[in-house]
Amino acid sequence: MGSLIIKKVIYSGDAYYYASPELNKGINIIVGDNGSGKSTFSYFIEYGLGGKIKPFSKNEDNSKYSLIIEDTNNYVQLDILINDLAYSLKRFIGAQDIFVKHNEEVDSFSLERDKKTAPFTFSDWLLGKLGIPVFELHIGAAHWYFNFSDLFRLLNYDQNTEPRKIYKEPVAENFIADSIIIRKSIFEILLGMSSADYFKKLDAARAALKAKDIAKSLLESFTENHEVSGDTDKLSNRKDFVEKEISVLELQRNDLLKISTRSDDKTGELAEIQSKLVGLELKASQDRIKITNLISEQSKIAILHEGLIQEINQIEKIIFTHEKLDLFAMEICPFCMTEKNVDKGFCICGSKFNDDDYEKFVYNTNEYKDILSHKQKSIKAITLAVETYKEEVKLLTADIQDTDQSIEEYTEKLKKIILTAQFAGNTTRIDELNDRIIKLKDELVQLNFDLRNIDQEQKLKTDFNLKTKAFVQAQNSLKSAKEAYDKNNASTIGLFNEVYSALLAESSYKSITAYIDEDYMPYIDNGVYKANSSEVPKRLMYYFTILSLALQLESVKHPRFLLIDTPEASGIDTDHLNQNLLLLETAIAMGIAASGKEKDYQVILTTGYGKLPEEFEKYIIERFSEKDKNFILKPKTDQSLISKTE
Known part of the structure; x- marks a missing residue:
């Protein structure tokens, strides 16, 4: 299990720049007015970790971030710690690769996978450093590689996603990306529930079933469209006899022609x-x-x-x-x-x-x-x-x-x-020989055709039997892996329900019972209707619970990093929002107490002025203000500010 800590966020271009204060392990808060740069701060982090930010794309029709799109030679840089090892990530705006610097060595990784040119991506590198295996999933004919951007959907509580949806909206805009099986897999990977052995055997069983069905279809199609009859030995013996008879008759005919x-x-x-x-x-x-x-x-x-x-x-x-x-x-x-x-x-x-x-x-x-x-x-x-x-x-x-x-x-x-x-000479005898030769050659053509059909059918039968045997073996192997998988995951789900129920009961939701269903979605108080503002604690406690389990269990793969961008949504009032945010400390304390030892973690929260508990004032590291013209992007023409950052 690895840990991810953001130490510094930098943006630099020909026209604008930004350099954050050094971020700490633990809780970090950025406050600011609307439009001053709170969400931009979160965008920089996501973009630097390989995510897709639509406002940073020139191809987007709406919501373009003009100051960044129109800037030149610009990039985002993140100074990070992975398991206390320092790395610097640099990604140029509009680029599809990331430069990684470590101990004066620089490597470049593509964000997009290509079997020939880029079989190993930035996501593969980052997941490897965090101790999360690169995970593949087959959905029917589709093949899905899980990227860090997929897992980031449960590391980033963003303001653009409706709170009732729990998971951050996916980067890929297709039905597979936001399907139940993808969301469940993200949850299982982060909670350490995903058994690589189980899913490999599941894929193997599906592949074996598909191979068996194809072999069966080929066999049935062949038998339906070809007349296969006769005994191979008898047909082969008859073929040998006909070939010899033709040779004898041709010799006789040639002899008669010679003596004529x-x-x-x-x-x-x-x-x-x-x-x-x-x-x-x-x-x-x-x-x-x-x-x-x-x-x-x-x-x-x-x-x-x-x-x-x-x-x-x-x-x-x-x-x-x-x-x-x-x-x-x-x-x-x-x-x-x-x-x-x-x-x-x-x-x-x-x-x-x-x-x-x-x-x-x-x-x-x-x-x-x-x-x-x-x-x-x-x-x-x-x-x-x-x-x-x-x-x-x-x-x-x-x-x-x-x-x-x-x-x-x-x-x-x-x-x-x-x-x-x-x-x-005897021309009548020659004509008789020719007629016999023609008839025997016609028979030879049919014999060869029948023998080929028998041979092809036998090959298809053998292939089908082998595929059936392989499927039975894969099915038995999957059954054993499934039993172990269910047993190991039951305890993790139980702990999640215990922590989630406790946090939600203390939140503004004031729930009585809360747990996650078979799709890992919250089921609260038997589905009784609540106001829209209750969706905020419902989603927020979900993220807090995962962080708490990451601090508690060694098996959890979550990198103990959480980015919360402007949680004041769905009409929630400030008092209730503060009540919910304070439970972050409760969740962290529960996790550390259960494990019995301190572990590195980081929470980055962006919010507006007056929309956080007084107890959280000590965590503020950066302030943006529209009134003071203190925006996140600063013109590079301001030489004094440039000197200050240097």
Whole structure:
């Protein structure tokens, strides 16, 4: 478990600058009028730690911080301590990398992950120093790397997020970033509840299930679209016999052609034409077999095409009529990954269903839109396949017509040569041999086709059996990890509920019972309605509780750092606000008392004048004032102030 302490906040540009006083371990308070720079101070900290601050972006349409956007050569610098080791972080405005200085050595880390150019990011570096493992999560087809910015959502009580939402608004603006599973994972990581072993095994079980389902689909698709029959040994023996028989017949034919005497020089031409005729007839036979197979494949693809159209229509109806449906694989429960004993052809609820009418995961409406998009892409691919089959049939038909025409032409040539040439040889016997050779070669083509189908089916069966075995092993491994995971986390949740309930009861909320539900969201006094101002202590005590547990438990990964930006929201009055803020000291004292030893921590609070308890006056380190024109950003033209900071 690591600790994060901010020692100094610096902004520097060609036009403006700011240098904070040295911040302390413990509680630090910055007070100021509205618009004087309190929130800017918090922005600098978040930006310097790799966060996205919309007012600092030139691409934002609204709320641009013009003094910073229009400044040049400007950057934010944070002097920090991680486990009492000093580092300096420098990030230029608009840049997507951060320079880290430690012991005169400087490294640069990208904020955006790229497998080729930046596989190791600033977030990876910072989490590593704090003792928090880089955590990955698979959500259906999406793959999520947790960044420090994600965890910062429970380290920063900001004023832009509605208090009822608890978690700070996410940086990424998509449904995955603020999904329940992401929020739960943030809580679990910071509270030390996330078992890397458990989640790796969960991902492995999901991947094994997906691989098994794909193998099953491939096998079923192959058996539905190919006629697989016959015994491999018998077919192989017959193939060997046919190949030998063809060789014998070709030798006999060649011998007969050699001993044939001719009355003129047209005998060689006769043999050449006969050879071409045999080749053309064999090609025409093979092409006709291909056309038959293509027409069969085309028919099956057309059925698949029609089924997919019906499936798309069904998904469109689901999106239109339902916000959320639980559709899942019938073999296992999608949540606990355990097998369900269900009769084949029946749903868990007992209703009869068709195997083609369900999906393998739990989706919401947005995810159904993604599924619909994929299905629509699939139907395009199938439509292309249908057109390809039609084109291949058309080409083969034309090719057969050309071949038949060539056969007629060579047959006419053969007749003319026979009429003008006299042979002592047996031409009837040669024709018989040619007919037998053609028939045997046709049979050989079919034998090879049957053997390939049997071999492909066997490979698919073997692959499916291996994937099924791997899934069973992954499922058993996950079950063991889940039992250990639940057991280890129960005590942490119990302590959280104990501290949270005690703090909230003393707050302006005056709750009777308070605990977190299975999604780690507060459930208070059986859900009885409270005024909007009660949302402030509800959220604030949540953050205080996590800090208290971080001071108490070695297992908690929270870096014992908390940034609170202007908590006077939702119409809360000053007396109630002060009552709630004083509980910060209570939460800290509870954590230190339970652990029995002092630990480094830091709380940075920005608030307005007269909106903090008198007991907190001793923690004030910086004051901004609109009346005194003392704003956070100071013009660099003020040489006296520049000298002072130097």
